[in-house]
Amino acid sequence: MAETALTPQRSVEGRSPHGRPGRSAPALLLRWLPAVSVTAFTAGVALFYGVSVRDLGLFAVYLAVCVALPGTLLVRALYRGRRTLAEEIALGVALGYAVEVVVYAAARAAGAPLLVLAWPVATFAAVAVIPRLRGSGSRALRTPAPVWWSWALALTVASLVAWSAVTFFRHTALTWPGMASVNVDLPYHLALIGELKHHVPPATPMVAGEPLLYHWFVYAHYAAASWITGVEPLVLLFRLGMLPVLAALVVLLGMVARRGAGSRAGALAAVAGTFYVVAPSLYLGPSTGVFTWKAESWTSPSQTFGALLFAPVVLLVADLLEGRGGAGRWTMLGVLLVGVMGAKATQLPLLAAGLATAGAVGAVRRRRVSPALLVVAAMTGVCLLFAQFVLFGGARNGIVLDPLSLVRVTWGELTGRGDARPGTASLLGVAALYAVCWALIWFGVLGLFAGRPGTRTPPGVLLMLGMGGSGLGAVLLLGHCQMSQIYFLAGSYPYLMVVAARGLSAARARARLPYRTAGVAVAAGVLIEVLVRWLCGVRVPLEPGRPEALLYLPYGVLALVVALVVGVLALRGWRGVRLWACTVFLVGALGLPAAWVTRALPNGGAVPGGAGEDAAEAGVSGATVPEGTVAAARWLRAHSSPDDLVATDAHCRWGHESPCDSRHFWLAALAERRVLVEGWTYTSANMARWRPGVRVQDIPFRDQRLLRDNDAAVRDPASPAGRLLRDRYGVRWLVSERRPGDPGAPAGATPAYRSGDYAVYRLR
Known part of the structure; x- marks a missing residue:
């Protein structure tokens, strides 16, 4: 994270050839110390949680040579804006990922996945041959970062690594049977990586014949990394893949924030707010994170990967809207928009809403809309249309118009009445709680009105404001079978x-509020929330017979305490904008303690030392985990072709057979093979049948006859059903999951491999 200028050859007078004073070795060491420290810490954490030295070294070389270095060279050639070295590298990582995904898709479709290496090789060759591509002018545009800023970013990255270790690595084993208790979505992600390793265009590997109408670019990146390094997709997904993404994201958000907030101090507040401030939930109990936002960096890799690619898009669009154009910026924007298009489906609609906001304000101010906008x-619209009708095939994937569905679910969690429907008063009450909680963390936006009269808000800030407003609107208006509107x-x-x-910076400047006073206000806000939370002691879900009005008690007390503090300040002589600015800082800090609860414990409230919510959700015990799962799947991967079709009788998550929770993806995940029918919950066809009020994982498979034939064939490969699967569907392998108490081996079958509770059969 540290920034340092290049070290030109120094003359005997201690000056560079350009006449600038040279830097001594200790000074350079101090500047590099933050980056070196956080890198060493990250490597130590990875090694501690089971990553081998070989895998870590290969991944580091891949990241540097195949992503960061060629991406940075492209950034130097295309982007002439002022930046630090850390920002330049982070931009290079984001651009490198975007290019890698597109090239890998073409290479995999051509049947030669390692041709993805052509793009870094071509980049190195072009830069070596064409001097003007070396971006030598970018050196003059590079600015050194203050040491405190480098340390701030480095410590932020280190905290995210530590948070990953505590809330994810510690509960996500790399070995069986502990692996069986991971978050329910991780085997799904792992199966998609296996699919992208062997097929482009991809299909849904858990149900043969189902198209993969999903944002799959992050899995293409994992697949490319696995091909290049030889590192198992499991290790990439569970340990390594998101580490550089998180680090680059922190740096790029700092870069965007420095542009938007107008100062490094404001940028630091924005970065800290992103990762350490959440909407305050003043309740005790396992649902304490219900009002919070949590970065699901590991359990939703598409969200984190999409966020990384989206950050430079926002930066470039802000540049273009503010008159800083150039062919290089437009080229970078085009490449990154294509990357965002398939990285996360929710990002481009946000950008479109932000552009609409900036355009509307510009039209009112100047009676015209910027041509750049x-x-x-137009570029955003083209990418949106391509994503919706080509990548996603027009499928809604469980998204419906269902106003306040998030509020209904929250009411059920808070009251413990999940199957009931709230009344109108309850619905509006919880919606008001959401509005209050969100207003608390973004109270600083009001500081925009503290600017000097006649000051115009830059288009980039209007862009971000429009994106934020649309995000809040979407989460309240839309519904989804897995609550994914929260993204x-x-x-x-x-x-x-x-x-x-x-807004906070503007309020402080207008009121001439000293940093010390602002800090005291922030500390007071933190203390107030902690005291209100624990003194009120409202535990959720509410115990039977407890009045629903208790849900509003902590927030009412909070409002009274804040009003009391403001009143005392007013009596002490604070007036006008100074009192208002102090109140903005006081209220804006109320989300800090909630962030600790949400980030330090798995899913905001799981008991420390336990397996966390992920294992509780999994409901897996040692008695229900079949033995030999990994061995059987790996044997199948080694002895079958990627185009071979597999049938299995495992469809329900272990421990959730009645009713059947069809989120079983382990065979496709570990064997990297397509399965005729395994788990069907996340298929587009299944989600299209979902309606609010129904659990999507409980919806039965769309073709019950095929399911019966499938299971009959696996249990007796010599039966007519076995021949049917072989001749009609092209099934080549059967994998039977035998638990204790199940009948013996199918009659007339000769197993190709047996491990623990699994038998693998070949159909010739």
Whole structure:
């Protein structure tokens, strides 16, 4: 994270050839110390949690040579804006990922996945041959970062690594049977990586014949990394893959925030707000994180990967809207928009809403719309249409118009009445709680009104404000079978924090509020929330017979305490904008303690030392985990072709057979093979049948006859059903999961491999 200038050859007088004073070795060491420290810490954490030295070394070389270095060279050739070295490398990582995904898709479709290496090789060759591509002018545009800023970013990255270790690595084993208790979505992600390793265009590996109408670019990146390094997809997904993404994301959000907030202090507040401030939930109990936003960096890799690619898009669009154009910026924007298009479906609609906001304000102010904005809007629209009708095939994937569905679910969690429907008063009450909680963390936005009269808000800030407003609107208006409308809010969250930080800076400057006073106000806000939370002691879900009105008690007390503090300040002589600015800082800090609860414990409230919510959700015990799962799947991977079709009788998550929770993906995940029918929950066909009020994982398979034939064939490969699967569907392998108490081996079958509770059969 540290920034340092290049070290030109120094003359005997201690000056560079350009006449600038040279830097001594100790000074350079101090500047590099933050980056070196956080890198060493990250490597130590990875090694401690089971990553081998070989895998870590290969991944580091891949990241540097195949992503960061060629990406940075492209950034130097295309982007002439002022930046630090850390920002330049982070931009290079984001651009490198975007190019890698596109090239890998073409290479895999051509049947030669290692041709993905052509793009870094071509980049190195072009830069070596064409001098003007070396971006030598970028050296003059590079600015050194203050040491405190480098340390701030480095410590932020280190905290995210530590948070990953505590809340994810510690509960996500790399070995069986502990691996069986991981978050329920991880085998799904792992299966998609296996699919992208062997097939482009991809299909849904758990149900043969189902198209993969999903944002799959992050899995293409994992597949490319696995091909190049030889590292298992499991290790990439569970340990290594998101580490550089998180580090680059922190740096790029700092870069965007510095532009939007107008100062490094404001940028630091925005970065800290993104990762350490959440909407305050003043309740005790396992649902304490219900009002919070949480970065699901590991359990939703598409969200984190999409956020990384989206950050430079916001930066470039802000540049273009503010008159800083150039062919290089447009080229970078085009490449990154293509990357975002398939990385996360929720990002481009947010960008479109932000552009609409900036355009509307510009039209009112100047009676015209910026040509650059129209071009960016056209590019965004093309990518949106391509994503919706080509990548996603027009499927809604469980998204429906269902106003306040998030509020209904929250009411059920808070009251413990999940199967009941709230009344109108309850619905509006919880919606008001959401509005209050969100207003608290973004209260700093009001500081924008503290600017000097006649000061115009830059188009980039309007862009972020529009994205934030659309994210809040989407999360309240839309519904989803897995509550995934929350990702609209997650995607806009950092940019609302940038706007809030800009407002805080404006309020402090207008009121001439000293930093010390602002810090005291922040500390007071933190203390107030902690005291209100624990003194009120409202535990959720509410115990039977407890009045629903208790849900509003902590927030009412909070309002009274804040009003009391403000009243005392007013009596002490604080007036006008100074009192108002102090109140903004006081209220804006109320989300800090909630962030600790959400980030330090798995899913905001799981008991420390336990397996966390992920294992509780999995419901897996030693008695229900079949033995030999990994061995059987790996044997099948080694002895079959990637185009071979597999049938299995395992469809329900272990421990969730009645009713059947069809989120069983382990065979496709570990064997990297397509399965005729395994788990069907996340298929587009299944989610299209979902309606609010029904658990999507409980919806039966769409073709019950095929399911019966499938299971009959696996249990007796010599039966007519076995021949049917072989001749009609092209099934080549059967994998039977035999638990204790099940009948013996199928009659007339000769197993090709047996391990623990698994038998693998070949159909010739």
